[in-house]
Amino acid sequence: MTALNVAQKILLANAAGGLAQLPEQGKPLEIQFTHTLYQDATGTAAALAFEKMGVDRVKTTSVIVVDHKTLQVGYIDGDDHRYLETFSKRYGCWFSRGGLGICHSVFLEDFAVPGKSVIGSDSHTTNAGGMGMLAMGAGGTDVSFAMAGTSYKIEMPKVVQVNLTGALHPGVLAKDVILNVLKVIGIKGNKDICLEYTGPGLKSLNVTDRATICNMGTEGGVAFSIFPSDDITKAYLEGRKRGKDWVALSADPGATYSRTVEINLSDLQPTIALYPRLKGMEPVSNHAGLPIDAVFIGSCTNSNYENLARVGELLRGRKVKVDTAIAPGSQAIARQLAAAGYLEIFYAAGVRVMENACSACIGQGFSPPSNGVMLSTANRNFEGRSGTETAKVHLVSPVTAIAGAITGVITDPRTLFSGDLTIKYVPPVVDMDSYVAPLPPDEAAKVVMRYGPDIAPLPTLDPLPAKLAGEVLLKLGNEITTDHIQPAGKYLSLRSNADEYAKQATFVQVDKTFSTRAAAVRDAGGHGFIVAGDGYGMGSSREHAGLCPRILGVRAIVAKGFERIHLANLANFGILGLTFENPADLERIQQGAKVSLDTSGLESGQLKLVVEGVGDMPLKLAQGKEDIPMIRAGGALSLFASQMKAA
Ligand code: MIC
Ligand code: SF4
Numbered sequence: 124m125t126a127l128n129v130a131q132k133i134l135l136a137n138a139a140g141g142l143a144q145l146p147e148q149g150k151p152l153e154i155q156f157t158h159t160l161y162q163d164a165t166g167t168a169a170a171l172a173f174e175k176m177g178v179d180r181v182k183t184t185s186v187i188v189v190d191h192k193t194l195q196v197g198y199i200d201g202d203d204h205r206y207l208e209t210f211s212k213r214y215g216c217w218f219s220r221g222g223l224g225i226c227h228s229v230f231l232e233d234f235a236v237p238g239k240s241v242i243g244s245d246s247h248t249t250n251a252g253g254m255g256m257l258a259m260g261a262g263g264t265d266v267s268f269a270m271a272g273t274s275y276k277i278e279m280p281k282v283v284q285v286n287l288t289g290a291l292h293p294g295v296l297a298k299d300v301i302l303n304v305l306k307v308i309g310i311k312g313n314k315d316i317c318l319e320y321t322g323p324g325l326k327s328l329n330v331t332d333r334a335t336i337c338n339m340g341t342e343g344g345v346a347f348s349i350f351p352s353d354d355i356t357k358a359y360l361e362g363r364k365r366g367k368d369w370v371a372l373s374a375d376p377g378a379t380y381s382r383t384v385e386i387n388l389s390d391l392q393p394t395i396a397l398y399p400r401l402k403g404m405e406p407v408s409n410h411a412g413l414p415i416d417a418v419f420i421g422s423c424t425n426s427n428y429e430n431l432a433r434v435g436e437l438l439r440g441r442k443v444k445v446d447t448a449i450a451p452g453s454q455a456i457a458r459q460l461a462a463a464g465y466l467e468i469f470y471a472a473g474v475r476v477m478e479n480a481c482s483a484c485i486g487q488g489f490s491p492p493s494n495g496v497m498l499s500t501a502n503r504n505f506e507g508r509s510g511t512e513t514a515k516v517h518l519v520s521p522v523t524a525i526a527g528a529i530t531g532v533i534t535d536p537r538t539l540f541s542g543d544l545t546i547k548y549v550p551p552v553v554d555m556d557s558y559v560a561p562l563p564p565d566e567a568a569k570v571v572m573r574y575g576p577d578i579a580p581l582p583t584l585d586p587l588p589a590k591l592a593g594e595v596l597l598k599l600g601n602e603i604t605t606d607h608i609q610p611a612g613k614y615l616s617l618r619s620n621a622d623e624y625a626k627q628a629t630f631v632q633v634d635k636t637f638s639t640r641a642a643a644v645r646d647a648g649g650h651g652f653i654v655a656g657d658g659y660g661m662g663s664s665r666e667h668a669g670l671c672p673r674i675l676g677v678r679a680i681v682a683k684g685f686e687r688i689h690l691a692n693l694a695n696f697g698i699l700g701l702t703f704e705n706p707a708d709l710e711r712i713q714q715g716a717k718v719s720l721d722t723s724g725l726e727s728g729q730l731k732l733v734v735e736g737v738g739d740m741p742l743k744l745a746q747g748k749e750d751i752p753m754i755r756a757g758g759a760l761s762l763f764a765s766q767m768k769a770a
Contacts, residue, residue: 202575
């Protein structure tokens with residue numbers, strides 16, 4: 124029998140229809156997910172899509188968490204939460220109200236199970252890989268189909284081994300590990316790989332450390348990351364009163380990998396990922412002494428108990444010199460911190476303790492001042508994400524962040540203590556009664572859905588025309604993130620009203636005239652095209668980055684390369700994702716160029732962009748051949764509706 128690694132084992136165990144053997148790398152593989160996750164920023168659109176599917180009850184263990192839109196200034200967010208709560212009760216999900224924590228933290232604590240699989244409408248769903256779970260992010264429509272019991276198609280990834288040796292210095296945390304892994308693998312072009320962590324260094328990483336590492340694999344664009352399930356996993360689950368959920372998961376002796384990255388934990392230093400887009404992963408000491416204006420410690424990446432308790436130890440008897448906010452990952456963590464006395468230490472040090480939610484990670488409060496420098500423990504630092512376009516947000520570990528808060532300048536945390544950074548342990552808080560549990564089917568059937576006035580139904584999208592003709596609305600460079608395409612921050616409230624979100628926010632940070640220009644072309648009967656460099660659509664899983672451009676009439680994006688989740692979202696809304704046969708052709712197209720594309724060649728691969736006054740450019744379809752019927756139909760829901768009609 125072939126020796127299998129952990130990634131192969133978990134893919135096989137969760138493959139639809141019980142496969143005897145995995146397909147070759149690059150070939151399609153259907154996964155039957157056991158668990159699904161929605162959060163409140165992507166969840167309303169996803170739930171509206173689920174409701175169109177005519178399914179009476181979810182087929183997976185489904186968890187819905189309110190965590191992104193918790194500022195609730197005005198009625199819209201509150202309406203969305205009430206809709207999600209009624210949806211949850213109506214269709215048999217678990218519901219986590221605002222303040223209970225960030226979706227990935229809550230999921231890890233109370234729902235993640237080694238050996239099982241989760242797909243979530245948030246790119247950092249990968250977090251649960253730290254539990255030995257197959258954990259992937261996707262657009263909300265795909266998650267809704269999985270909730271309805273449909274399998275999800277992936278391409279068999281290459282499994283890259285990250286072999287950990289040595290042990291971490293007490294001032295060096297899991298965040299530093301993943302920043303150094305990202306330094307090796309890069310932040311784009313990794314969509315065909317998954318990362319599997321192995322080696323003697325595993326012993327120095329607990330489950331929350333492992334989750335931090337898997338969480339930020341997303342920043343490298345990898346399909347998923349996974350750790351084995353071992354005694355450390357078992358102890359974590361027992362601590363959370365879920366010992367029965369534990370199963371062992373390890374690679375067979377002699378298992379092979381497509382590549383190995385060696386990381387000696389003992390060699391790692393506190394690391395900083397510079398603004399923007401994790402540009403440059405460098406030792407913190409290279410930047411020591413640079414003044415900072417604010418510090419944010421939180422986000423799903425590393426706001427766990429162990430990290431925040433270390434922050435507490437460094438703060439003991441000290442005061443912060445700059446505006447500092449800490450947002451615990453969950454209420455369970457906040458209560459554990461309180462029981463251990465750390466909350467008191469935070470307050471005494473002058474820290475602002477924020478809600479257990481995404482908070483400043485997604486520009487929901489605590490935006491830095493103009494031209495300010497902020498140290499943040501979040502996982503991404505895209506342009507404008509903090510809510511302050513002129514501010515620089517650098518990413519660091521919680522102990523590096525608090526070292527900066529204590530001194531007022533970037534500081535290597537190892538200069539602030541000697542020996543170990545021993546933390547106080549108190550038992551974790553387990554309180555399943557905080558959630559709204561799934562209702563039994565007969566009660567669920569009686570639940571009346573409640574939609575707020577701003578929750579707009581999803582638009583009906585028309586089929587792909589045989590010929591697209593219009594103009595290049597935007598010419599963009601490399602690494603266009605979903606925050607460039609469809610920013611969050613102050614626009615987050617518009618997530619349930621896609622028309623308005625498109626009008627106000629699509630590409631607003633790139634070109635304020637975009638939505639008006641795009642709508643004008645659309646209303647004149649033309650089709651919108653966007654051309655871009657490599658790494659188009661990196662970052663979030665937000666499907667509005669596909670839906671909103673589509674509402675504005677965009678029918679094709681031609682780029683040098685795309686990121687995985689975004690490419691799938693484009694297909695789900697009937698937008699063609701195309702790449703240049705000759706990448707240098709991008710230079711020959713100007714914004715405003717009149718272009719056309721005959722879509723009859725999609726199946727045969729005979730595709731060319733005709734650029735008026737310039738000539739023809741051969742193109743390739745970036746999406747899979749099996750996506751063509753969906754794109755032709757106008758998107759996933761349009762295809763679904765036509766199939767239902769035919770049945
Ligand atoms: C993010 O970190 O960018 C988000 C906000 O959590 C997104 C999802 C979203 O846009 O709602 C993600 O990571 O997918
Ligand atoms: Fe929330 Fe930030 Fe995590 Fe996204 S990355 S889920 S916004 S904490």
